[in-house]
Amino acid sequence: MTAPDLLKPALYRAEGSDTDPDHPALLGGACECGHVFFPPQTYGCERCGRMSLATRALSGAGKLLASARVHLHGGKTRAAPFTIVSVRLDDGPIVRTLLAGDDAVHPGDRMVTMLVPVTNAEGAELLDLRFVPQR
Amino acid sequence: MSKSLKELRPVYVVGIGLHRYQFLSDTTYVDLGLTAVRAALADANIEWPTVESAYVGRALLPMACGRPILRHLGATGIPIAHIENASASGSTAFRQACIEVASGTSDVSLALGVDKPMAIARAEGLTGIGNLADDAIAPFTHFALLADQYATQYGVRHEDIALVAVKNHRNGAKNPFAQHQKERTLDEILGGKKISGTFTSLQCTPVGEGAAAVIVASEDGIKRLGIAASRAVRVAASAGRSQKVNIDATRYDAVLTKETAEIAFRESGISPRALDIVELHDAFAVEEIEYVEAMGICGEGEAISRLKDGEFDIGGRCAVSPSGGLISMGHPIGPTGLGQIAEIARQLRGEAGSRQHAGARTGLAHMVGVGAVCYVHILQK
Numbered sequence: 001m002t003a004p005d006l007l008k009p010a011l012y013r014a015e016g017s018d019t020d021p022d023h024p025a026l027l028g029g030a031c032e033c034g035h036v037f038f039p040p041q042t043y044g045c046e047r048c049g050r051m052s053l054a055t056r057a058l059s060g061a062g063k064l065l066a067s068a069r070v071h072l073h074g075g076k077t078r079a080a081p082f083t084i085v086s087v088r089l090d091d092g093p094i095v096r097t098l099l100a101g102d103d104a105v106h107p108g109d110r111m112v113t114m115l116v117p118v119t120n121a122e123g124a125e126l127l128d129l130r131f132v133p134q135r
Numbered sequence: 136m137s138k139s140l141k142e143l144r145p146v147y148v149v150g151i152g153l154h155r156y157q158f159l160s161d162t163t164y165v166d167l168g169l170t171a172v173r174a175a176l177a178d179a180n181i182e183w184p185t186v187e188s189a190y191v192g193r194a195l196l197p198m199a200c201g202r203p204i205l206r207h208l209g210a211t212g213i214p215i216a217h218i219e220n221a222s223a224s225g226s227t228a229f230r231q232a233c234i235e236v237a238s239g240t241s242d243v244s245l246a247l248g249v250d251k252p253m254a255i256a257r258a259e260g261l262t263g264i265g266n267l268a269d270d271a272i273a274p275f276t277h278f279a280l281l282a283d284q285y286a287t288q289y290g291v292r293h294e295d296i297a298l299v300a301v302k303n304h305r306n307g308a309k310n311p312f313a314q315h316q317k318e319r320t321l322d323e324i325l326g327g328k329k330i331s332g333t334f335t336s337l338q339c340t341p342v343g344e345g346a347a348a349v350i351v352a353s354e355d356g357i358k359r360l361g362i363a364a365s366r367a368v369r370v371a372a373s374a375g376r377s378q379k380v381n382i383d384a385t386r387y388d389a390v391l392t393k394e395t396a397e398i399a400f401r402e403s404g405i406s407p408r409a410l411d412i413v414e415l416h417d418a419f420a421v422e423e424i425e426y427v428e429a430m431g432i433c434g435e436g437e438a439i440s441r442l443k444d445g446e447f448d449i450g451g452r453c454a455v456s457p458s459g460g461l462i463s464m465g466h467p468i469g470p471t472g473l474g475q476i477a478e479i480a481r482q483l484r485g486e487a488g489s490r491q492h493a494g495a496r497t498g499l500a501h502m503v504g505v506g507a508v509c510y511v512h513i514l515q516k
Contacts, residue, residue: 008265008267010265011265011266011267012267035380039264039265039266039267040264040265041262041264043262043264046380047380065280065284065385066280066281066283066284066287067280067283067332068276068279068280068283068331068332069331069332070271070273070276070279070331070332071328071329071330071331072275072328072329072330072331073271073273074273075270075271077270078270078271082271084268084271084272084276084280086280086284086385093384094383094384094385095267096267096268096272096280096385097267097268097271098268098271106287107283107284107287108287129267
């Protein structure tokens with residue numbers, strides 16, 4: 001049986017990064033000037049304006065900066081409550097997305113990525129990226 | 136060599152007018168706008184044909200809402216430009232009107248902010264750049280995350296952050312133009328509807344509609360039109376900035392606030408601790424805490440204890456959000472930054488009635504907007 005496809009394959013992959021082979025990598029970018037960023041883009045470097053941007057697989061591990069349990073959500077694609085986490089990746093960028101599960105988390109906690117099954121608008125089973133506390 | 140506003144000819148606020156901020160109603164945006172402009176003309180005691188240009192700040196109303204309002208004052212043919220700059224639209228319209236008068240292009244210019252609640256489409260979502268879950272991170276969650284970060288960094292309780300809302304609802308209860316005009320206890324605020332993180336509904340700005348108008352004039356204009364110079368309030372500084380690449384990429388609003396306010400303090404020669412009045416972008420309670428520290432009104436990590444000591448109350452060291460701020464007065468978007476200017480002018484003239492901060496001589500208006508952008512103005516009497 002093959003694994004389901006990824007919901008957003010341009011943003012993450014099942015394989016880890018060189019810096020953290022154990023957890024799904026985020027797909028960011030890096031500029032010659034040293035600026036490392038997420039999400040990836042090719043329009044030009046936000047720090048220096050250069051267009052020579054390379055993709056960079058970023059570690060799926062980092063430190064929790066903050067979390068918020070969301071009780072009110074207007075969109076139809078997901079149901080509140082859910083928890084949003086703000087994580088500083090070990091490779092630099094800060095990313096925000098959903099927490100998998102309902103475990104209590106606290107600023108400073110080590111967090112890692114994982115892929116969880118979701119259903120898209122067409123009813124297809126796919127995998128999306130979430131963070132969980134590192135065990 | 137470029138020049139700051141202060142180095143050009145002096146600009147004064149001479150007329151202010153508002154339509155009360157309110158929940159969505161059948162009132163047309165034309166009625167909202169006309170009410171504010173007519174009030175501002177009456178306040179300045181001038182006639183509409185003396186106004187030489189108009190800047191209309193709006194973020195939600197569709198294209199070209201200015202003339203459908205202003206034509207009912209008598210279509211004088213003046214240039215009308217529309218300013219969209221997210222939450223800072225009104226502040227930016229004010230800056231452009233000030234620059235126009237300071238440069239000598241006009242002697243009298245109008246800045247009008249008007250909006251009604253409508254579906255919001257943000258251009259950032261149309262860039263083609265992906266995102267993990269931005270649809271799940273509304274502004275209240277962005278600031279709920281920052282509140283959690285602040286509480287952790289400085290070891291404060293979330294209930295303490297909610298004290299901002301207690302103060303601002305108390306102020307708004309005395310403001311006839313405020314959307315919320317009711318004092319609230321801390322228990323009422325904490326026991327309200329849960330929104331995100333530790334924020335309850337009364338710690339968040341309401342969605343609403345309204346209008347605010349400010350007329351600015353040069354000294355030539357004031358003399359020529361016989362405007363009461365004793366009620367004119369000098370615009371001592373105008374600064375605008377946009378986000379750069381920050382090390383702490385999520386705290387851009389506070390970083391921008393610090394940078395923009397520093398420019399305005401330098402331009403005006405007024406220090407942050409000399410301010411009597413501050414109107415700031417307190418859409419969510421933690422913002423007031425972050426911004427008074429970023430502006431240097433108090434030291435980092437000190438805002439909660441200063442708030443508890445009453446330093447930011449009307450009658451305290453520096454009245455912060457005497458209008459009720461965005462939390463209580465409201466945030467109809469286009470009008471908000473101009474409503475701040477109106478409140479500060481009222482306070483500096485000594486005309487703020489039951490919410491008057493005694494002896495007010497200097498005031499600062501601050502807005503941030505998605506993008507992110509930040510605008511700061513300092514007024515002086």
